[in-house]
Amino acid sequence: MLRLFLRAYPKSFRxxxxxxxxxLCRDVYGPGFSPRAALDLLWNGLRERVGAAPRDFGEWLERxxxxxxxxxxxxxILYDARYGVRGLLASxxxxxxxxxxxxxxxxxxxxxxxxxxxxxLRPLPYAHGDRLVHLQQPVQASSGLNAGFSPLEVKDYREQxxxxxxxxxxxxxxxxLLGGAEAQxxxxxxxxxxFFDAFGVRPLLGRTFLPQDDVQGxxxxxxxxxxxxxxxxxxxxxxVGKTFTMNDRVHQVVGVLAxxxxxxxxTDVFMPSVACPFRNGASWAQNRTARGLTVxxxxxxxxxxxxxxxxxxxxxxRLHAAWPDAYPRTDGYTTTAAGLRDELTRSARxxxxxxxxxxxxxxxxxxxNVANLTMARLVRREREMAVRTALGAxxxxxxxxxxxxxxILALAGGILGVLVAAWGLEALAAFAARFTxxxxxxxxxxxxxxxACGLSLFTxxxxxxxxxxxxxxxxxxxxxxxxxxxxxxxxxxxxxALIVSQVAVSFALLIGAGLMLRSLLNxxxxxxxxxxxxxxTARIDLNWTRYRxxxxxxxxxxxxxxxxxxxxxxxSAALTGSVPLNDTxxxxxxxxxxxxxxxxxxxxxxxxxxxxxxxxxxxxxxxxGGRAFTxxxxxxxxxxxxxxxxxxRHFFKGMDPIGRRLKVDSGRTLVQIVGIVAxxxxxxxxxxxxxxxxxxxxxxxxxxxxxxVRSRASAAEVERTVRTAVKELDxxxxxxxxxxxxxxxxxxxxxxxxxxxxxxxFALLAICITAAGIAGVIAYSVSQRTQExxxxxxxxxxxxxxxxxxxxxxxxxxxxxxxxGVLGGLAISRVMSGLVFGIAAQDPVTFVLGxxxxxxxxxxxxxxxxxxxxxxxxxxALRST
Amino acid sequence: xxxLDPSTPPLKPAELFVLAALHAAPLHGYGLTQEVxxxxxxxxxxxxxxxxxxxxxxxxxxxxxxxxxxxxxxxRRTYYRITSLGRRVAQAEARxxxxxxxxxxxx
Numbered sequence: 001m002l003r004l005f006l007r008a009y010p011k012s013f014r015x016x017x018x019x020x021x022x023x024l025c026r027d028v029y030g031p032g033f034s035p036r037a038a039l040d041l042l043w044n045g046l047r048e049r050v051g052a053a054p055r056d057f058g059e060w061l062e063r064x065x066x067x068x069x070x071x072x073x074x075x076x077i078l079y080d081a082r083y084g085v086r087g088l089l090a091s092x093x094x095x096x097x098x099x100x101x102x103x104x105x106x107x108x109x110x111x112x113x114x115x116x117x118x119x120x121l122r123p124l125p126y127a128h129g130d131r132l133v134h135l136q137q138p139v140q141a142s143s144g145l146n147a148g149f150s151p152l153e154v155k156d157y158r159e160q161x162x163x164x165x166x167x168x169x170x171x172x173x174x175x176x177l178l179g180g181a182e183a184q185x186x187x188x189x190x191x192x193x194x195f196f197d198a199f200g201v202r203p204l205l206g207r208t209f210l211p212q213d214d215v216q217g218x219x220x221x222x223x224x225x226x227x228x229x230x231x232x233x234x235x236x237x238x239x240v241g242k243t244f245t246m247n248d249r250v251h252q253v254v255g256v257l258a259x260x261x262x263x264x265x266x267t268d269v270f271m272p273s274v275a276c277p278f279r280n281g282a283s284w285a286q287n288r289t290a291r292g293l294t295v296x297x298x299x300x301x302x303x304x305x306x307x308x309x310x311x312x313x314x315x316x317x318r319l320h321a322a323w324p325d326a327y328p329r330t331d332g333y334t335t336t337a338a339g340l341r342d343e344l345t346r347s348a349r350x351x352x353x354x355x356x357x358x359x360x361x362x363x364x365x366x367x368x369n370v371a372n373l374t375m376a377r378l379v380r381r382e383r384e385m386a387v388r389t390a391l392g393a394x395x396x397x398x399x400x401x402x403x404x405x406x407x408i409l410a411l412a413g414g415i416l417g418v419l420v421a422a423w424g425l426e427a428l429a430a431f432a433a434r435f436t437x438x439x440x441x442x443x444x445x446x447x448x449x450x451x452a453c454g455l456s457l458f459t460x461x462x463x464x465x466x467x468x469x470x471x472x473x474x475x476x477x478x479x480x481x482x483x484x485x486x487x488x489x490x491x492x493x494x495x496x497a498l499i500v501s502q503v504a505v506s507f508a509l510l511i512g513a514g515l516m517l518r519s520l521l522n523x524x525x526x527x528x529x530x531x532x533x534x535x536x537t538a539r540i541d542l543n544w545t546r547y548r549x550x551x552x553x554x555x556x557x558x559x560x561x562x563x564x565x566x567x568x569x570x571x572s573a574a575l576t577g578s579v580p581l582n583d584t585x586x587x588x589x590x591x592x593x594x595x596x597x598x599x600x601x602x603x604x605x606x607x608x609x610x611x612x613x614x615x616x617x618x619x620x621x622x623x624x625g626g627r628a629f630t631x632x633x634x635x636x637x638x639x640x641x642x643x644x645x646x647x648x649r650h651f652f653k654g655m656d657p658i659g660r661r662l663k664v665d666s667g668r669t670l671v672q673i674v675g676i677v678a679x680x681x682x683x684x685x686x687x688x689x690x691x692x693x694x695x696x697x698x699x700x701x702x703x704x705x706x707x708x709v710r711s712r713a714s715a716a717e718v719e720r721t722v723r724t725a726v727k728e729l730d731x732x733x734x735x736x737x738x739x740x741x742x743x744x745x746x747x748x749x750x751x752x753x754x755x756x757x758x759x760x761x762f763a764l765l766a767i768c769i770t771a772a773g774i775a776g777v778i779a780y781s782v783s784q785r786t787q788e789x790x791x792x793x794x795x796x797x798x799x800x801x802x803x804x805x806x807x808x809x810x811x812x813x814x815x816x817x818x819x820x821g822v823l824g825g826l827a828i829s830r831v832m833s834g835l836v837f838g839i840a841a842q843d844p845v846t847f848v849l850g851x852x853x854x855x856x857x858x859x860x861x862x863x864x865x866x867x868x869x870x871x872x873x874x875x876x877a878l879r880s881t
Numbered sequence: 882x883x884x885l886d887p888s889t890p891p892l893k894p895a896e897l898f899v900l901a902a903l904h905a906a907p908l909h910g911y912g913l914t915q916e917v918x919x920x921x922x923x924x925x926x927x928x929x930x931x932x933x934x935x936x937x938x939x940x941x942x943x944x945x946x947x948x949x950x951x952x953x954x955x956x957r958r959t960y961y962r963i964t965s966l967g968r969r970v971a972q973a974e975a976r977x978x979x980x981x982x983x984x985x986x987x988x
Contacts (some may be wrong), residue, residue, distance in 0.1 A: 017933035020959050024910040037929070044930030051978040 001033040001448060002880045010046025013781075029444055033444055035422035053864030064174050077404060084405035094377055095409070098370050101769060102413025102459065105366030107420025108359045110444075110452040116352055117451075119345055120441040125260055127200020128298055133308060134363060136165070136296040139334025141605060145585050147333070148292040151273075151285050154192075157295070157335075157539060163311035164200040164297035169273060171293050172265045175706070176543045176732065179244035180232065185541065185734040188246075189267035190276040196257070197221075198298045201769045206240035208253030212252075214272040216280075220251040221272065226259040228268035247277050248545045261437040263344060264294050277544070288326040297337060306763035308337050312875035330603065348435035350834045351755055356763045357831060361824070363455075365766050368498040368505075369773050371463055374406065375495055376397065376780060403464035410463065414456025418449065431758070452611055467759075492784070494815055495777050502770040503817020506763070507854055513763035513827060514846040515836050516756040518616040522838030523752055528581065529680030529689070531620025532741035535710045536718045537579045537738035540726060542703040553701040557731060560707070561612065563725045569713030570721070574615035575697050575705045580682050581748045586690030590770050593651060593668060606647060606691040607682060608664070610702060611826065615694075616642075616677055618710045619741075626658040626675030634698035641671040644692035645679050651691070671695065685836050706737075715740050755835065767854065772859040778810045789869050790877025799870035806869045810862030811855070818851050825850070887946050895935050898925055900944065900963060900971040907948040907962035910936075936961065944970055 002025060006018055011468045021041075029037040088095045123129045137159065138147040148170070149157070158167040170191050192198075193214035200207070204226060224239065233239050243252050251271070258640050273279055284290045300309055317334040320327040327333040366655050378385075385398060422444055433439035449458045540560075557575055561760045564573045578584070589608045612627040615621075624645060633640050643660060648657045664671055671693075679689040697705075719738050726735050739747075782789070789802055825847060833841040882931045890899070895917070902908060907923040913936075926967050927935065944967035948960040963971070 013933075014939065017937065019957070020934050021929060023958065024914070024932065028914065028929050029910040040928050040930035044928065044934060047931075048934050838988050 001449070001661060002037055002041065004449075005045070006040045007678075009048050013048055017158075019727070022258075035084070035444065038422065039419075042488070074427070076400070080401050080404035081408060082407050083401070087405065088409065091377065091444060094373060098373055098409055099413050099416060100332075100842075101366045101369050101408060102456075103416035103420050104765060105363045106414050106417030106452060106455055106459070107424070109363050109455060110417055110448060112352075112355050112359045113420065113425050113429055113451050114444055114448040115428055115439075115442050117357055117447055119348055119352060119432060119436055119438045122441070124341055127431070128198070129200075129341065130339075131299040131301070131306065132199065133164075133297050133337040134340055134343045134633075135297050135312070136336050136338065137291065138334055138336065141590075141603065143329070145588075150288050150290045151279060151293065152288045153291070153319070154293060154295055157297075157312070157315055160315045160318065161297065161306035161311055163300060163303045165300045166194055166298040166299075167295060168192040168195040168198045169293045169295050169331050170195065170264055171276075171279065172267065173278065173580045174541050176270070176545075176734070177244050177246050177735075178822055180321060183732045184232065185736060186228070186268040187266055188276075189265065189270045190273050190279060191270055191569065193272050195270075195296075198296065200261075200674070201260055202258055203255040204258040204456075205237065206253070206853075208255055208257070209272050211277035213463060214274045216274060218272070218274060219276045220246070220422065221254045222246075222470040223257060223270040224249045224253060224257045225262070225267050226257050226680055227262065229256045232268070236800035244847035246271075247620070256407050259440075260502065263437045270566045275477055275598035287720075288323055292436050296340065299336075305337060305339060312337055320658045323511045328603075335371070345436050348432060348438075350802060350831070351728040351751075352432070352436060354512065354755075354828070354831055354835065355758065357828060359508060360763050361509050362766055363459075364505050365502050365509075365769050367459060367462060369769050370409075371460075371774050372495055372498050372776060374463055375491060376776065378402075379491060388586075400464070403461065403777055407457070410460030411453075411458070412455045414452050417456070418452050421448075421452070421503070431754050434754070461823035492777075492781060495780070499770075499777050499813045499821065500776055500817040502766075502773050503814050503854065503858065504824055506711045506766040506770045507818055507821025509759070509763040509766045510854060511821075511825035511846060512582055512828045512832060513756065513759040514850050515839070515841065515843060516752065516759045517831055518839050518843060518846055519835065519837040520749070520752045520756045523749055526685045527677055528685060528745060529621065530580065532742070532745055534619075534712065535708060535741040536620065536715050537709075537721050537723070537737070537739055537741060537744065538707045538719070538735050539703055540733065540735055542705075542733065544703055546730075546732075550701045553703055554698065557612075557697065557701055557705070560725060561614075563729070564707070564709060567711075567713075567721045567725075569717065570709055570711045571612045572618045573707065574612045574618040574707045575610075575707055576615050577610045577705065578682070579681050579706050579708075579737075579741075579744055580619075581684055581744050582682070583684055584682075586683050589664070590666075592667065594663055596659040604651060606693050609694050610690055610697045610700060610705075611642075612697045615708065618708050619680070621680055622678045624676045624678055626673070628675055628677075629696045631698075633696040639669060639671040639699055640674045640696065642675040642677055642694040643673055644677055644694075645687065646689050647691040647693065648676050664693070664695075703745050718802055752835075752837070767857055771857050773859055774810060774861040775813070775864055777813075778806065778862050779868070780805060781809065782865045782869045785869075786872060786877050789872045793872060794878060802872075803866045803870040806866035807859065807862050810866070811858060814855060814862075816856035818854060819855075821851075824846065885941065892970065893935075894921075895925055895927055895931075896939060896944070897974060899935060899939065900967055903945060903961060903963040904968065904971060907960045909951075909958040909960050911937075913961070939967070943967070 002022065006014060006022065009021075025037045025041070029040075037123075124132070126132060137153075138144045138148055139147045151169075154167060154169045157164075161167060168191065170189060173188045173190060174185055175188050177186045190208070191213050193209040193514065196208040203223070208223055209221065211217060222244070229235060229239060239253055240255060241253065243250050245251070257270075278284055279293075283588075297308070299305070306417060312335045316333070320333065335852065361696070388398060412770075425442065425444060429439050429442040511549075528541075542553060542556065547556065561573050561575065564570060586607055588605065590603045590605050592603065602874070611629065613631055613633070616623060616628050627641070629642065641664075642658060652660070657676065660671045661670045663669070677694070679692075681687070681689055682692065683690060705723060709718050709722065722738070723735050726733050792802060793799070826842065829841040829843075836843075839846070898917045898920060898921055902913055908916060908952060910929075910932055914929070914932060917925055917927055936945065940947075943964055945961050946964050949958050950957060950964035
């Protein structure tokens with residue numbers, strides 16, 4: 001790949017040093033293609049050429065085509081190329097304008113294609129990628145959400161499924177890893193021994209898991225992910241064999257994985273399922289309803305997804321019949337499978353398709369603009385063409401000349417475009433990473449360059465043929481001295497048609513950007529339900545080996561809160577289970593209302609959240625009725641709960657819920673509702689709040705909590721305070737995910753903001769190009785009509801009426817473009833229906849505003865040449881006849 | 882600069898450092914970039930694309946020559962060494978610089 005850029009150097013230099021130079025580039029920039037290496041080679045290669053052979057190039061340009069007739073075709077092409085380059089160098093402004101537009105158009109398309117290729121088109125980077133499926137157990141009662149699988153269920157599906165030749169599980173834990181420089185909280189993927197075999201992932205160092213690693217009593221082993229090995233151990237090749245302490249046991253590192261997408265979660269280390277102390281506790285391992293494992297299967301060779309679905313449904317039916325308690329009929333359990341590739345890219349697809357459509361539209365505008373410029377230049381060259389024709393050149397010969405010129409232009413534009421793409425790719429990959437883990441595979445490789453090359457050739461051929469289309473007839477008139485640049489009416493018609501299409505496509509792009517912008521504004525104005533100023537959140541996930549029971553956790557929590565509360569500047573502090581605006585799914589847990597008639601259908605569900613007494617005050621969530629939790633709400637007093645407004649509305653329909661009791665915890669515990677609070681957006685700004693039940697933290701202390709601190713001090717000071725406080729209480733306890741609520745909200749808006757920004761930038765680019773095109777064509781038409789305008793003025797026409805006439809002519813084109821553009825806008829709004837928020841995809845306001853903006857831009861673009869027309873001096877105009 | 886023909890350009894900083902690095906031992910391209918960066922305390926970083934342009938110029942002027950093309954495994958690297966002319970030029974340049982620096986430090 002890089003060798004292409006080596007060609008920037010003169011041949012003699014390449015022969016002497018080429019191999020050494022490539023080797024050095026690999027040593028310094030790493031293997032594979034790096035844009036920095038490419039730029040380095042390009043820049044220094046050109047410097048070498050300029051320094052070494054300034055005369056060679058000039059000689060090549062000046063050399064006449066006197067090669068022998070035998071090599072006629074090649075000679076002609078070379079002649080045309082030389083002639084073309086010379087011509088292009090002579091009209092630098094024209095060449096620069098065309099190269100710039102082409103570079104932007106091809107660059108944008110190349111960049112977006114590289115993303116689409118990596119994310120949507122390529123096979124998964126697993127050996128068995130196309131046979132991998134994600135098993136799911138959707139439950140109707142919780143709006144079809146996947147419940148996951150319990151260890152017992154995994155075993156059943158593994159043994160009973162005939163369509164799958166491997167069934168593997170995954171779940172993620174956070175454990176504390178001791179033995180490195182400092183205690184680390186590591187994301188741990190707990191997997192079946194054959195997980196990596198099923199995916200076809202090979203280790204980079206050492207080995208992956210063996211069946212004997214995953215049996216009771218096996219010595220604990222770890223496999224590191226490539227990213228973690230790079231980050232935490234600086235790619236130490238001797239890591240295999242080292243030991244670490246985790247969960248009070250010594251674990252040995254047996255391997256490091258090759259780079260692969262961080263899927264299903266971002267994982268630092270992997271351990272076999274038998275080593276996870278939770279999964280193998282009696283409450284999980286032997287409980288059929290203890291679901292939550294992520295399960296993947298590999299289709300047997302030749303088995304289709306549909307056949308696998310049928311097979312899984314049969315197994316599910318057997319299980320449902322054998323354990324009716326575990327699968328209540330009213331809840332509606334089913335088992336399904338989805339192709340892994342779709343799973344990995346589903347959330348990225350709509351955005352990427354909109355971006356692809358946008359860049360293709362942009363390319364249309366770019367081509368139209370370049371065609372317009374080329375035609376304008378061609379008009380000036382009509383005499384040259386006429387002379388060539390008179391001397392015996394056939395139309396085919398002229399076409400060949402123009403084609404060669406345009407191919408040179410397009411290929412040069414393509415090379416610049418690849419540089420534009422390389423420059424923007426990093427930002428684009430970071431953007432795509434918000435939607436899919438496959439973003440790590442995005443790079444400029446051979447396929448992408450092939451695409452850019454194909455695109456350039458296509459553009460070149462298109463542009464070379466386009467100007468040749470209008471019929472050429474009036475040879476004698478063109479040859480006449482003083483004929484100057486007389487245009488054929490067909491030329492102006494063709495150029496007007498190009499303008500109409502540019503306006504139409506710009507309008508469609510403007511609609512896309514407008515819809516995204518309006519959605520973003522709507523999202524930004526959503527009230528999250530809490531006061532997000534001056535509130536810091538931090539995750540404290542206690543190490544379970546030392547905080548096993550409620551009696552061990554509760555004192556830590558209380559001392560932490562006491563310690564933080566007395567710090568200067570701190571107004572209040574609280575603990576809860578999760579920070580709002582997270583992307584979890586609502587209504588996860590079942591409950592019953594005491595004394596209510598058991599309704600038909602599934603049992604009611606709600607979110608359960610834990611909170612210390614000051615939580616609502618700290619978050620700024622208004623209390624609407626009853627009371628908040630107090631320090632007295634703890635065992636042995638009776639359990640209490642608070643609910644949110646949605647909960648009260650859904651389940652009590654106008655009656656007062658305060659004093660009523662709820663059966664939670666599978667009916668084992670009764671809690672009394674003591675207060676109602678306002679709704680907050682727990683699950684993201686764009687989603688409605690769920691039905692929430694809050695229970696006091698003191699009753700069921702969690703190990704994994706979020707500390708929430710409202711203060712008058714700066715976020716950095718509060719963070720320091722929190723870290724010091726935690727360290728004083730337990731030096732081995734890490735503090736992670738420190739963010740302010742304002743940051744949490746900003747993160748929530750990052751993807752729509754970036755999408756709006758990208759689409760907006762493309763639309764702006766399109767409008768600028770289009771405006772330049774309109775101005776160019778109108779100015780051209782005015783220059784053609786100078787005499788006519790002079791006569792009009794001489795006969796007494798007002799300059800203002802001339803101005804109006806020219807404006808009318810321009811605006812007619814804009815109006816026609818807008819009318820056609822509505823169709824394009826409707827098309828793009830259909831694709832975008834999944835991305836908009838708070839407006840209809842065919843939002844009339846956006847359409848009207850878009851049309852107004854484009855009409856205004858069009859009017860300004862027409863105004864300049866129109867004023868020049870109004871200022872025509874009739875005497876000069878008439879004299880030049 | 883006495884030994885240099887007055888018409889040839891003076892040594893550029895990168896060239897001087899390359900000569901200094903090769904003064905100690907023959908090196909290959911990667912070793913040279915590392916050694917030059919180390920000796921100049923990171924202030925002279927020769928980009929790969931530029932290194933062989935510098936070397937090419939110096940080869941042409943006879944300041945350095947190819948020492949050997951060593952192959953270890955499937956890797957082939959060209960080692961360069963300083964010529965006696967290169968050594969003399971470097972020393973002349975160094976003496977000149979030493980004088981200038983001595984003056985500067987004395988005042």
